[in-house]
Amino acid sequence: MNAPLNVLVAAAETTSELPHVGPATGMASLAWLLFVLPAAGALVLFVAGRAANKWGHWLGVLTVVASFALGLAIFLETVGLPAEERTREISLFDWIAVAGLHVDFGLRLDPLSLTFVLLITGVGSLIHIYSTGYMGHDPGRRRFFAQLNLFVAAMLVLVLGNNFVMLYLGWEGVGLASYLLIGFYQDRPSAATAAKKAFLMNRVGDVGLAIAIFLLWTNLGTVQYTEVFENIGTLDAGVLIAITVLLLLGACGKSGQFPLQAWLPDAMEGPTPVSALIHAATMVTAGVYLIARTHPIYDLTTTGRLVVALVGVVTLLIGAIIGCAYDDIKKVLAYSTVSQIGYMFLAVGLGPAGYALGIFHLLTHGFFKAGLFLGAGSVMHAMNDDVDMRRYGGLARYMPITFITFGLGYLALIGFPFLSGYFSKDAIIEAAFAEPGWQGWAFGGAATLAAGLTAFYMTRLVLMTFFGEKRWEKLKSADGRDYHPHESPISMTAPMIVLALGSIGAGFLLSNGHVLIDWLAPSLGELEEHAAGGALPHEIVPWIVVGFSALGVLIALLVVGGRPTPVERPEPVSLPVRAARRDLYANAINEALIARPGVWLSRALVYVDNRGVDGVVNGTAAMLGGSSGRLRRLQTGFVRSYALSMLGGTVLVVAALLAVRFA
């Protein structure tokens, strides 16, 4: 049993050199402030109550911006160090010390965690600023900022922790914040349901993560990253694969990957800034972070990596296909997120050839997808919070800044040459094609096809929103108001402009001269160059990908742009469209495979409980009650009858004794 598995596990000696870990000095010793600031902000806003209604949102912005400034200072300080000294740890206090379990509340500052710190606090700051405009008139504004601050704090704990238990703490923290924010409009039943759905599906993944941590602890006796990674080579192949698959389950839950993808589109019930920050740029990429962070484990097992890549490929196709069919602008973007995170999973599933590429795409995606969501929020803001693209049309003239920033994000996402997405997505597809054997063709082909689909659905979205007939002129929104599209205030457009600049420049700046890849090398190991013998040489891949994307754009222009868009959804539609509109039956499958059998099981258990368990208990009681009701007739109250029964009993006992004695 073990022999074939052992073949799959590379010898432990071949793992990448683990970085030297030094103590943190200078600015880095203040790293605890990174997450304490937003946490304190959240606490103040929660506790102060209505007293903070007036200034609460500015406090929320301030803590995150301060956190960003500190993160930037630590980053600049770290850049000044030689590469081998960039991994540093701070131990804040003993968190858990029980018998053999010892957990430090410690921070790990290395290029990977600092990259995430900058992404989280940077995009977080922009979205906090945007929210001051977007949520300006909302009665729950203070609560919103408190929960958003809580999210930033938890996410920073997740990426800064130097052990798996802190990762888990942050993991659950962001899950809680996500739940609260999806259900922010508590009075809407759909929002409450979506929040519960997200929470429950995340639990499925979290159980996997928890068991993986248990396995690591029982086998290695530690949860500290450094100690785990040093000793991971001593584990059995089977245990190793189990750990990787369970970690992947956790990652799938958090990142909306197949088969746990169905919660993410529903999560769009939350306010749009939440969708941009949590469900596009940061939290949903935590799964990619988890796999990149634990890469010394994945390095050892090709099987584990193959599973990751397969999950990524399946998800990126699912997301792209469903994205083509939705009319809800936020859900299209949500499925686009699912699909793009699929690319990241594919990248980290490729192993040392892809870890850094996954993080690269994560960063560029963080820019342009957050920008797209903020743009969508700006459009909704202008259109009485309507999300149905069939009611939009011709908005480009009314909101030029939104149109331009959204357009740049759109071009970056579809991989328009020399914008962000072009560099990061193409690099992943090239690496996929460079895989040997069937994997190269399957992974690369699926990723290319999905790139074409991405171009199609995003072009469709832009055409339906910003071009064509002004369908809203003849319509009223659900609350009976006319539409008066207008450009959003500066607090909303400014973050969109910054993110649009990121969409243009991030890809080139980060990939030029391998800046990002070299920076991440101490954390993720050197990026392996494409080996010869892949499916397609990497020189021609960009042409094919750009060709597919152009084809997608062209088809969208012809199909969507070439004829008027009906305001009502056309029915009936062809089978694939119907399937895509119903999420490729993901919810139906979940319901049929898990929810219904669960209901049946619980009904059966209720039946067994009522009839079986209760029956035994009640039956015993009834039997005892009935028999004692009869037996008590023996208590006649006549002393002489008692005496007779005593005599009879004595005679019986004596007779029995004699019988035993003389038999």
Place this chain on the structure above:
Amino acid sequence: MSPTYYLLLSALLFAIGAVGVLVRRNAIVVFMCIELMLNAVNLTLVTFSRINGQLDGQVMAFFVMVVAAAEVVVGLAIIMSIFRTRRTASVDDANLLKY
């Protein structure tokens, strides 16, 4: 004289006592029958003590006597109080404690 006779006598006394307890209604008589049974047992104990040449049985008989004396005191007191309240000494009339 063979000890068997003593045993037979005690068995006879015990049987008389047992029958008396079962058939008589007067509490005083029942009580005396119980005493009869106890003394039959005492006689058995003493006889076996003699047969085995050990004093254990005789010691035991003293214990029974002591217990019997105590029992008589308590028992007679109970019979007295029942008689005072119910004006009867019949054990069949004192049948309130039942199902």
